[in-house]
Amino acid sequence: MQLTLWTYEGPPHVGAMRVATSMNDVHLVLHAPQGDTYADLLFTMIDRRSARPPVSYTTFQARDLGGDTANLVTSAIREAVDRFQPKALLVGESCTAELIQDQCGALARGMGLTLPVIPLELPAYSKKENWGAAETFYHLVRGLLADRVPAPGAAREPRPAGRRPRANLLGPTALGFRCRDDVEEIARLLARMGIEVNVVAPLGASPDDIRRLPEADFNIDLYPEVSRTTAAWLERAFAMPRTHVVPMGVGATRDFIREVATLAGVDAAPVLAAEKAGDRAQHASASRAPWYAQSVDSTYLTGKRVFIFGDATHAIAAARIASEEMGFTVVGLGTYSREFARDVREAAQRYGLEALITDDYLDVERAVAEAAPELVLGTQMERHIAKRLGVACAVISAPIHVQDVPARYSPAFGFEGANGLFDAWVHPLVMGLEEHLLQMFRDDFEFHDGAAASHLPRSGGQRAPEGNVAVLERPVESPAAAGDPVWTPDGEKELGKIPFFVRGKARRNTERFARERGLAQISVETLYDAKAHFSR
Amino acid sequence: MNDLAAAASRLPPVVLRERGQREVFCGLTGIVWLHRKLQDAFFLVVGSRTCAHLIQSAAGVMIFAEPRFATAILTDRDLAGLADAGDELERHCVRLLERRPNISTLFLVGSCPSEVIKLDLGKAAERLNAKLLPNVRVVAYSGSGIETTFTQGEDNALRAMVPLMPASTEKQLLVVGCVADIVEDQLRRAFEALGVGPVHFFPARRATDLPAVGPGTQLLLAQPFNGETVRALVARGATLLEAPYPFGAEGTTAWLQAAADAWEIPASHFQAVTQPLAERARTAMAHARTRLAGKRVFFMPDSQLEIPLARFLHRELGMSLLEVGTPYLDRQMVSAELELMPPDVTLSEGQHVERQLERVRASRPDLTVCGLGLANPLEAEGLATKWSIELVFTPIHGYDQAGDLAGIFARPLERRERLGL
Numbered sequence: 001m002q003l004t005l006w007t008y009e010g011p012p013h014v015g016a017m018r019v020a021t022s023m024n025d026v027h028l029v030l031h032a033p034q035g036d037t038y039a040d041l042l043f044t045m046i047d048r049r050s051a052r053p054p055v056s057y058t059t060f061q062a063r064d065l066g067g068d069t070a071n072l073v074t075s076a077i078r079e080a081v082d083r084f085q086p087k088a089l090l091v092g093e094s095c096t097a098e099l100i101q102d103q104c105g106a107l108a109r110g111m112g113l114t115l116p117v118i119p120l121e122l123p124a125y126s127k128k129e130n131w132g133a134a135e136t137f138y139h140l141v142r143g144l145l146a147d148r149v150p151a152p153g154a155a156r157e158p159r160p161a162g163r164r165p166r167a168n169l170l171g172p173t174a175l176g177f178r179c180r181d182d183v184e185e186i187a188r189l190l191a192r193m194g195i196e197v198n199v200v201a202p203l204g205a206s207p208d209d210i211r212r213l214p215e216a217d218f219n220i221d222l223y224p225e226v227s228r229t230t231a232a233w234l235e236r237a238f239a240m241p242r243t244h245v246v247p248m249g250v251g252a253t254r255d256f257i258r259e260v261a262t263l264a265g266v267d268a269a270p271v272l273a274a275e276k277a278g279d280r281a282q283h284a285s286a287s288r289a290p291w292y293a294q295s296v297d298s299t300y301l302t303g304k305r306v307f308i309f310g311d312a313t314h315a316i317a318a319a320r321i322a323s324e325e326m327g328f329t330v331v332g333l334g335t336y337s338r339e340f341a342r343d344v345r346e347a348a349q350r351y352g353l354e355a356l357i358t359d360d361y362l363d364v365e366r367a368v369a370e371a372a373p374e375l376v377l378g379t380q381m382e383r384h385i386a387k388r389l390g391v392a393c394a395v396i397s398a399p400i401h402v403q404d405v406p407a408r409y410s411p412a413f414g415f416e417g418a419n420g421l422f423d424a425w426v427h428p429l430v431m432g433l434e435e436h437l438l439q440m441f442r443d444d445f446e447f448h449d450g451a452a453a454s455h456l457p458r459s460g461g462q463r464a465p466e467g468n469v470a471v472l473e474r475p476v477e478s479p480a481a482a483g484d485p486v487w488t489p490d491g492e493k494e495l496g497k498i499p500f501f502v503r504g505k506a507r508r509n510t511e512r513f514a515r516e517r518g519l520a521q522i523s524v525e526t527l528y529d530a531k532a533h534f535s536r
Numbered sequence: 537m538n539d540l541a542a543a544a545s546r547l548p549p550v551v552l553r554e555r556g557q558r559e560v561f562c563g564l565t566g567i568v569w570l571h572r573k574l575q576d577a578f579f580l581v582v583g584s585r586t587c588a589h590l591i592q593s594a595a596g597v598m599i600f601a602e603p604r605f606a607t608a609i610l611t612d613r614d615l616a617g618l619a620d621a622g623d624e625l626e627r628h629c630v631r632l633l634e635r636r637p638n639i640s641t642l643f644l645v646g647s648c649p650s651e652v653i654k655l656d657l658g659k660a661a662e663r664l665n666a667k668l669l670p671n672v673r674v675v676a677y678s679g680s681g682i683e684t685t686f687t688q689g690e691d692n693a694l695r696a697m698v699p700l701m702p703a704s705t706e707k708q709l710l711v712v713g714c715v716a717d718i719v720e721d722q723l724r725r726a727f728e729a730l731g732v733g734p735v736h737f738f739p740a741r742r743a744t745d746l747p748a749v750g751p752g753t754q755l756l757l758a759q760p761f762n763g764e765t766v767r768a769l770v771a772r773g774a775t776l777l778e779a780p781y782p783f784g785a786e787g788t789t790a791w792l793q794a795a796a797d798a799w800e801i802p803a804s805h806f807q808a809v810t811q812p813l814a815e816r817a818r819t820a821m822a823h824a825r826t827r828l829a830g831k832r833v834f835f836m837p838d839s840q841l842e843i844p845l846a847r848f849l850h851r852e853l854g855m856s857l858l859e860v861g862t863p864y865l866d867r868q869m870v871s872a873e874l875e876l877m878p879p880d881v882t883l884s885e886g887q888h889v890e891r892q893l894e895r896v897r898a899s900r901p902d903l904t905v906c907g908l909g910l911a912n913p914l915e916a917e918g919l920a921t922k923w924s925i926e927l928v929f930t931p932i933h934g935y936d937q938a939g940d941l942a943g944i945f946a947r948p949l950e951r952r953e954r955l956g957l
Contacts, residue, residue, distance in 0.1 A: 001582070001608040001609060001610060001611065001614055001619070001621075001624040001625070001628060002608070002609045002611060003606055003607075003608055003609075003628045003631070003632070004585075004588045004606060004607045004608075004609050005603060005605075005606050005607075006588070006592055007585055007588045007589055007592065007607075009585075010585065010586070010589040011584060011585040011586045011589060013586075014586075014589065033562070033648045033680070033681040033682045034558050034560060034562055034681040034682065034685065035560070035561055035562025035563075035564070035565075035590065035648070035681030036562075036586065036590075036681065037557070037558065037559045037560070037561075037907075037909060038561055038562075038565075038589075038590045038593055038594055038909075039589075039593070040559070040908075040909030040910075041593060041594075041907070041908035041909040042593055044908065044909055044910070044911065044912040044913060045908050045911075045912065048912060049912065049913075050912060050913060050915075050916035051913050051916065052909065052910065052913045056557060057557050057558075058557075059556070059557050059558045060682065061682050061683070062651070062680075062682040062683045065652070065682070076557070079890075083890060094586060095583075095584035095585070095586045095648070095649055096584075096586075096648035096649050096652055096681075096682070099615075099649060099652045099653060100652060123612075124584055124585065124586065125584065125610060125611050125612045125614075125615055126611065126612045128585065
């Protein structure tokens, strides 16, 4: 048993629902008890979808268990096919149905249906939502393309002269982070390079579109958590090359342009030249973020401590942006995507960190408190952690909430995505001059730690109550041992003047400094001696 | 005519019984309000990742404070019998309680997977009690979807506490069902003014403050979904006062009347106390009434509150009832309500959501009361909706909430009028 307060990912059948709901003419029949329909509201409320997810539930009850639950499956399938007339049918089980072993896939296949039926294995007691989405997408693609796979070793037909190169955009789904607008942004970028989008899938694709996937020259593995399995299979089966760079951030977008240009056999230079990073002339480039980061107003962003947690793709990309494009210091990097743990560990090493690989919300909260960041970039869970600890926060990854699906065009990928991220990450911070004033006049009754940044509403920038600040400052598990240095009242008072978010670190460093020197007391002077010592 | 036949003749003529896909929550959802009401209780669901995901999704937003609930997620190891469920539970419970020393009641909540693999949480609770009592009492109940619908989770939780209640022969009023703290205070004041007492609420604000029960106990129900709890209390000697539920001025008056009658309060005094309050409630409802009177409402099954609320909308706000769906019909719990329903109402029990939606589309109601999964899709079809979960998470009982309750139904219509789209 694993104890959980909040969960980053739902069960794998919710991943299957994300794929089905993203598509047209696909229906999913889920063998599931009453209550599992709760997942519908994720799509209709968070994503504000105007149609119900294309999912039918068998809704078995305790009284059915001794009898014929298999019959419920076949009747639900028959009814769903008659009513919704899908062009492909997915059949899966939620956690409880897995235990009663009705073999839904075999039942469905035995019904003599004329449409493609794709049975799903969704092991609920070992796997999670993103895995479920990736597997569902893979089995759907594989199932629908089964008769089109060329003989092993067959060479791929070269692109006919005169036909533009074509790419598939793989991985965007319902309930993903900014997928709707990322697809638009990347399609525009490809169009500028003379590359056509063949199929976007799963988002907006039908089974007929899936059948056309091999007509593209290469695949863009846009959201590897969902699409890597499929893109890798298409590479093996159809010799379709795939991208490895995710275009989030200016640097990554430029790398992506180069990679795509190579795969498509086009010249990257015109687009890269037009998007001169840091072009000072207004309107000269769609890529404004680099100049915004270089302009002197951004000086105060230098070395801001940032903690990053999310799915692997967004967390790795955010760390690169934070470090190279914002001038922040990455003090924590982690993911709940265990399938991609290796990638995140490698990335963390670049920042001299050990990656946090966990799906335990309390572990993340502890790590954030320990790292004492000034900004948390995370999921909607980290929004709550940051709120609790009184730290600024921006969301960069699923799981998302309703406010992470904005009405405006707001991609996270491409040049416009990078512009948006600059705004979204800077906005929650206390602005430059205000921060200086805060430090200079710390005792001002309206300008204290508890006061929110003046451009933010009270509720958003509220500092944590004292009880929680104490968590940040003093690890509970280390009570003062006998012989430990004691703070003098003056020392303690001076410590209180140090900004809230680094106070815990200052306390720990100073105590260590004093202990190493065998000091009995920590005075104002000890504090500044320690400060000088650790600033070397 | 015997009693049974008399009762049958009063029943509304049409009860549609349906079987199919149900668009309702399971009983685990009750934890969302129970863990706020019972300030010294912790709810540990023994289930799957789906259970954890359900509770956090149903709550809509995560609760800022660390919640007093969690899920012990079963893994392959547990299913394969590699880990002893009792040991695992004990380990987690001890760790949880160390973090939360103010918890005095720990609920072990069964789920679909724990029921299907026949995990005996009752036995696990016994074992934990031997270790943890008297500091913490462990109580087991099931909130599984294969056995419970949405609000039945509260019924099961309360039912599990009935055997722990002390015995008493004292004449007392026991109000059964979770109500908001502010409602509890208002109702207490009303009973005090009437001269009815002593009054106890079940559940109280602390799980350890268990009211007594016995032959002198008169039960007045604040919620229509606690049937099993009521029957268990009756088995311990309590008497059920039949009344409609305290929604709206009429419902609240009739509800208080049942208690006043049992305490033989003079009619003149009852009038003197309740009339000004009822008048105030009618004043508060007047605005919503102008908007709702003559409009047609359709209830999808959800919280079991459908029948009392339909009665309220029909009789006090002048709405006509197209169909009143309820997950299950517990006649004992709603007998007084059914008597007040219009004879031509269509009741439906259970659900086949696709067929029911066909009826919604065919009748095009002015307002459809439904769950969150259906609301936006129906709005997109041009139908005004009220999501029913708000009715469970908002104080709606009693005279002083009557205006708010009416407003909940009027707001979707008002919003449509305001938006110039």
